[in-house]
Amino acid sequence: MTPRVQPSLPAEPGERAQSPSILTGAQMLVESLRAENVEVIFGYPGGAVLPVYDALYQCGIPHILTRHEQGSIHAAEGYARVTGRPGVVIATSGPGATNLVTGLTDAMMDSLPLVVFTGQVATKVIGTDAFQEASILGITMPVTKHSYQVQDVRELPMVIKEAFHIASTGRPGPVLIDLPKDIANARGSFDYSKPVRIPGYQPTFIPNSLQIKKVAQALRNAKRPLILAGAGVLHAHATEELLELVESTQIPVTNTLLGLGSFPGDHPLFLGMAGMHGTYAANMAIYDCDVLVNIGARFDDRLTGNLEHFARRATVVHIDIDPAEIGKNVPTDIPVVGDAKQAITMLLEDGLSMTDAAAWREKLHEFKVAYPFWYRPDSERLKPQRMIEIIHEETSGEAVVVTDVGQHQMWAAQYFPFRAPGRWVTSGGLGTMGFGLPAAIGAQLGLPDAPVFAVVGDGGFQMTMQELAVIVEYQIPVKVVVLNNRSLGMVRQWQEFFHGRRYSESLIPVQPDFVKLADAYGIPAFQAQNEAEATEKIQLALATPGPVLIDCHVPSSENVYPMVAPGSGIHEMVGVTP
């Protein structure tokens, strides 16, 4: 490939003419991103990355200047979640780098592919507490899939190539590259064509066929089979295969929070989400099943509840690309290490037919009909649950829903039936408040034509609301829906249930006027107090080409039901019925 050299670079013209593949480290970075077909970079400049930003200047790869590095990395996560491609982040050394820690941890927990570049002080002063020096490698080691500090500019192309490979294969995750400033300025020859060879990294992709046979056998004998589909199905692009497996075997399906969208939410065999705020049908199915096939979920404690009661009588099958997940929380009878798509395809090839589980399906269907999610409708006041339904109705279910963390997140998961993958973006494992708005920016850039909704709480929104500037500047048409209950609702709910209604620091009587705030940024904004207003404003938002904010005034006292209290078994739900 012919590297494009920027006119602003300090390279000597004569030198370039002689050897066109001699580049500075910063130029190599840009050329590597080009070679990786990177569509967008999220970042924030600073002293240590000045050479990199110089090389980026008019390089042709769009760069989104978020207003905080946390915004950059959550945006990259949103992008990665909906596209399946690595999100790319650049931040400066020291404070720029430390501002990424939450996002790295979030991406690590939720297995999102990221390639993150941090500037670093020059190699000769590393370790001297130089200006804006932070030992970011040390700080981030537990929260990255892998990390590098580049010591020699000649290593840089291979380091970047490895980083993209590691981030996006096996179980995806964030990879950090720490780039000292002198290395960014140093020159070396650039060759991106060498193949990646990492002896210590060989994820198992194709499952063991004997294990697949065991799974098939277990399913043939099952009377009460259940499939639990997690985000691994989405990462593996295995939704069609999963649907085919379910259609041919008629095994009921439930999802984890992050697995939503891996199976059609309106399918008759779908039981809804399981876990702490899951459906009665899904949780009872887990409690009573005799064969549980977990595909790409990690048995998180918010899913399992008290482990003693979790799938207590079941033969547990766990299909996961990460062998370290198998047996971690729930003892597994049939482990299958490998890619979900491969595993399901092999199961299909085994010729599984309809399972002998009519009575079981019947019973779960009854549960599903008898105990749906519920709330008390209100003609005067807008219910948050209703707001999610309105978004679903007004977009014919096509909306991409990006949430923050709290009650509104759970309502979005409960009341929006996701029919297809790539429409659900949420912070599951880490539960990061402040994730919503920036992640929506990334999701919208990944899916430019989709209606993207940032459904956020009044609390979490204020953790990253500075990113409103970004949706204006770049005219990113995200529709921001603030479910404003003037409280840290989820905290308030736990205090109501478990702390004697002592609402310690969870009620926020003084909130800014979010409409005026949006106005200050130049974003059209409306308030919605009741259902009619909400519908009207959503329609208005959809008719508006650019970003819009809707401040929804919802009651503070609303709770998320049903609930498996901490320490309880998955079958011990409260608030199953009104």
Next chain:
Amino acid sequence: MNRVLTVLVNNRMGVLNRITGLFLKRGFNIQSITVGPTETDGVSRMTIVIGADDERIVEQVIKQLHKQIDVLKVMDITEQQIVARELLLIKVNSSVQNRAEVMALIEPFRASIIDVGRESVTVQATGRPDKVDALIALLRPYGVRELARTGVTAFPRDSDTVNEVIRLNKGSMLPI
């Protein structure tokens, strides 16, 4: 119960941090850890001894170790036939009068005196950890001034015929 893990790693900056970080995450205290080069350029061997009762957690940590990109191989060699050795340096009080006594004491351990001071001697010994324990116990009455142990370094034996299962937990107290 103590478990002995040997881990082959790329000799890269930060690799020790990555390994010990995993033990920290799981709340394991490392009893000893040794690192050094191997027959292959760029590859180091770590021998890690941890105290752990819950097999599932140990298995979990081994899997986590495997996941590290710079880790090439992990083996739990606790139950295997291994050769395991440790180096001890110990400085004990010893005057001219009892020096011969100390020398006689350490002789069966094939230990040697490597430094002599006016009031002390420094003894060097190599062997299985239980042998090192035994030697320390014998020298303790003289008064220990300074003591340093390297921790175990180990790998599996080649010949299965040698029927000597060395368990660091219940090895005999006899010197080899």
